[in-house]
Amino acid sequence: MAISESVFRHMEKLVGRNFVTRNKEDLLCYSYDATGQSCLPDAVIFPDTEAQVAQIMKLAWENHLPVIPRGSGSGMTGGAVPIQGGLVVATSRMNKILDIDQENFTATVEPGVIVSHLHTAVEACGLFYPPDPASAAVCTIGGNVGECAGGPRAVKYGVTREYVLGLRAVLPCGDIIRTGVSTAKGVAGYDLTRLIVGSEGTLALVTRIVLKLLPKPECVATLAVCFDDMYTAARAVSGIMRLAVIPRCVEYLDAASLELVKDHLRFGLPRQARALLILEVDGDAGAVKVQADLITGFCKKAGALDVRMAKDPGEATTLWEARKALSPILYKIANQKINEDIVVPISRIPDMVARIEQIQQKSGLTIVSFGHAGDGNIHCNIMYDKQNASQATQAKKAVDQLFEATIALGGTITGEHGVGLTKMAYLSLEIGPVEQDIMKKIKAVFDPRQILNPGKIFS
Amino acid sequence: MAISESVFRHMEKLVGRNFVTRNKEDLLCYSYDATGQSCLPDAVIFPDTEAQVAQIMKLAWENHLPVIPRGSGSGMTGGAVPIQGGLVVATSRMNKILDIDQENFTATVEPGVIVSHLHTAVEACGLFYPPDPASAAVCTIGGNVGECAGGPRAVKYGVTREYVLGLRAVLPCGDIIRTGVSTAKGVAGYDLTRLIVGSEGTLALVTRIVLKLLPKPECVATLAVCFDDMYTAARAVSGIMRLAVIPRCVEYLDAASLELVKDHLRFGLPRQARALLILEVDGDAGAVKVQADLITGFCKKAGALDVRMAKDPGEATTLWEARKALSPILYKIANQKINEDIVVPISRIPDMVARIEQIQQKSGLTIVSFGHAGDGNIHCNIMYDKQNASQATQAKKAVDQLFEATIALGGTITGEHGVGLTKMAYLSLEIGPVEQDIMKKIKAVFDPRQILNPGKIFS
DSSP states (O other): OOOOHHHHHHHHHHHOGGGEEOOHHHHHHTSBOTTOOBOOOSEEEOOOSHHHHHHHHHHHHHTTOOEEEESSSOOSSSTTOOTTOOEEEEOTTOOOEEEEETTTTEEEEOTTOBHHHHHHHHHHTTEEOOOOOTTTTTOBHHHHHHHTOOOTTHHHHOOGGGGEEEEEEEOTTSOEEEEEOSSSOOOSSSOHHHHHTTSTTSSOEEEEEEEEOEEOOSEEEEEEEEESSHHHHHHHHHHHHHSSOOOSEEEEEEHHHHHHHGGGOSSOOOTTOOEEEEEEEEESHHHHHHHHHHHHHHHHHTTOSEEEEOSSHHHHHHHHHHHHHHHHHGGGTOSEEEEEEEEOOGGGHHHHHHHHHHHHHHHTOEEEEEEEGGGTEEEEEEEEOTTOHHHHHHHHHHHHHHHHHHHHTTOBSBSSSOOTTTTGGGHHHHSOHHHHHHHHHHHHHHOTTOOBSTTOSOO | OOOOHHHHHHHHHHHOGGGEEOOHHHHHHTSBOTTOOBOOOSEEEOOOSHHHHHHHHHHHHHTTOOEEEESSSOOSSSTTOOTTOOEEEEOTTOOOEEEEETTTTEEEEOTTOBHHHHHHHHHHTTEEOOOOOTTTTTOBHHHHHHHTOOOTTHHHHOOGGGGEEEEEEEOTTSOEEEEEOSSSOOOSSSOHHHHHTTSTTSSOEEEEEEEEOEEOOSEEEEEEEEESSHHHHHHHHHHHHHSSOOOSEEEEEEHHHHHHHGGGOSSOOOTTOOEEEEEEEEESHHHHHHHHHHHHHHHHHTTOSEEEEOSSHHHHHHHHHHHHHHHHHGGGTOSEEEEEEEEOOGGGHHHHHHHHHHHHHHHTOEEEEEEEGGGTEEEEEEEEOTTOHHHHHHHHHHHHHHHHHHHHTTOBSBSSSOOTTTTGGGHHHHSOHHHHHHHHHHHHHHOTTOOBSTTOSOO
16 A cells, blocks of 8 residues: 555654655665565654654554554564555664663663663673573564564573563554553553563554563573484483573574584584584572583483583683574575474473474475474474475475474474464464454454554464 | 342253352352452352353353352452352362473463462472462462462562463353463464453453473572661662572561561561561572572671571471461451552662551551562551441541552552452552553453453453
8 A cells, every 4th residue: 555645744744854765775675574575665764752653653543554563674474574565663763771770670671772782781780681582683672572582591581571561552543552560560450561562563563661670690601512313402401401400591403503503613513413402501600500510410411422611701602603693594505494483392392303304304305493492492494495496385385294293292383483474374273263363353452443564463 | 130040050950059059158158358348149150170161151141140250269359259249150179280291391270279289289299380479378370360469489480470371261252262382482373371361350261271380499598687677678678689699589577567476486586676578599509508698698788687597497487477377467456457569669668668657657557568578569458447437538548648659659559469349449540541441442352241250450
């Protein structure tokens, strides 16, 4: 749907001529996300304040114009792709950390704040914001709220949902709402805060977020543990989780992942290594030593080839850089990937690994798996050549089989990436018609005109 | 609204004649909760299975009959009081722990399970379910889900919301829904799970709960720390929370509370003690020692009169029994209490303590305060003689002033007890008309006939 000249002029008046565009080259930059799917919007607008967001929404409401909220466009399921055209509201200028309250362990931020900037700012005050998606260096906290982002540290600390105390947001009709609290607890009325968290920008456009912070752990120990097969590694994960210690991260990389990042690792891996666990424990110095020793002892008994503790923060950083480089490096293997973030019960990880192996063999495609093993959350990357029709078909089949296996093992089709466009067709595998009907009616409560990020989640 | 003879006979057929009643003496037992408010239902039914619950709801739906879900009736805000009469659905027979999955750290339970039974059962497997409301010995997990219960350990471990992975529930129309997951993570579709948690039994009748468990901490250290005034204690709380350690509990008892329970404490308190903090740290033995030493050192510097560590589990239990006895013991002072569970930012606890003191002086009533200081969650008990009209008026005024002060300090009127009946008139202090309108529309999505726990939360 095209934006009329008068509506566009109105938008220029609202934010200034420099902060709204309909130039093709600009539109292209706001047409896609990390899935590679793309669709041109009709315009992109860059509001600076909540009041501007409210006025923009009101204008869109009156003109039945689709509005697509957008952080950094690093989403993995097409959530920010403007598939019906319309107006992209980019939050890049709303990027202020408004307050870090050191006495009450909260941060109040605008949605466009880059997650790693938040990490740096709160850590400088001796505080800690745990959620750390691999894209933290580029993704926004608004996007994290929209998707309920996780990351490696979710094993111990939970996901974004657990850290959002309260929100301010603009409804599709332009009304501003406040949800939740600024305190550690609060249960007045229905939990609109957690309803909006993870709603993929379809219920309200978040303009301000009150986050819970923790004291920064005094020490962190990072362990790299190698195994000669994935099954032993997967069984070790379950055992580690039973120790009286909860590691803050239990990441795993399969053989294909290791092959991709081996040059990034400062220390060499044993030649026969076919799986790597990256484990972290944190706390005060004494506790960290006790915990690291406990895990080291356990891993050795559980058949690890090698357990190595990072000697210094630099070595730990290198290890994480290798892990975080995985997603972009994947394009070395093929020009297209389908990245799925399935979750299975921890005890079923070995079964899931076996199923992935079978699916790989049957499809003839390379599947690279890594992810947050401590949560049972596996990022399965199905690699194919998008110019090759037969590979594309195989890839689609592989996804079908992957999701069927996940559900059969008692899992979920998305742990932290959301449904967006790419999982819409699979939502009914997990969510029944009565439940979807309730969700759609809730969408209609917030957005009776269906203008906010339309065409996502529900088919 | 009376229940017709034919509907009553139908209910007898559904559950058996022994499990539905309309005898006055039975009705009386299901007419009240811990507020002392009461109203007779027309009948009480005791289903045994989810299928029975679904059939009961369908019958109520067809007959526009109010349905009031009820656990143990230990709620603090009138949530289970059948103010429009109707049918109480008591969950006491649906009290089975269906599964404790030791590999995946989950428990699957029916709503009528007593919380302390769950604690005992999972701890016998080396696992841990953190939420521990003071009423754990009597309250049900279904009630905890309804109110999003907290308790002392919420400081480190969070509230019920953080432990509910998935639900099965019956909608007012009788349809059965499944929400959430059985895994550590999951974000498919809107978060119906957390919408139902804390909805005070107004959206759906929960029939099965999948809970997240943790490994049981190896050791716990319990500290009793005395101060000669509440302000020093309140300031110490904020300081403790800044240590790199997160205590699992930071409870406080004011002078009036101490006076009430001093006979319950095995060890004597210094004569000049006017405030007591009960602190707990947990983890493996090494970590607990380090943490307890850190906190002890800090408290001494922060002006504590005395820091004592429980010598054995028995001593710790006595301390907790004293704390948990507080709510019932209060009736020693007066025949009526209004128990409010306000929350303020941690740094504002000293201000709130001062305001409570002022309100007490102005009202001439005794106000006893204790609660979860680490969360800023204060249970303020305004004591009065219900036969004394002037005291009743003063008590009502004191509540008004208490809530106004709470909101002015950036707090919330309910941290864990819910709104129910007693806070309905105050909800608008915290939640605006647009937000309440959304909540009411969500209620209508679930319950268009307004039959499930009607007349609660919203006025």
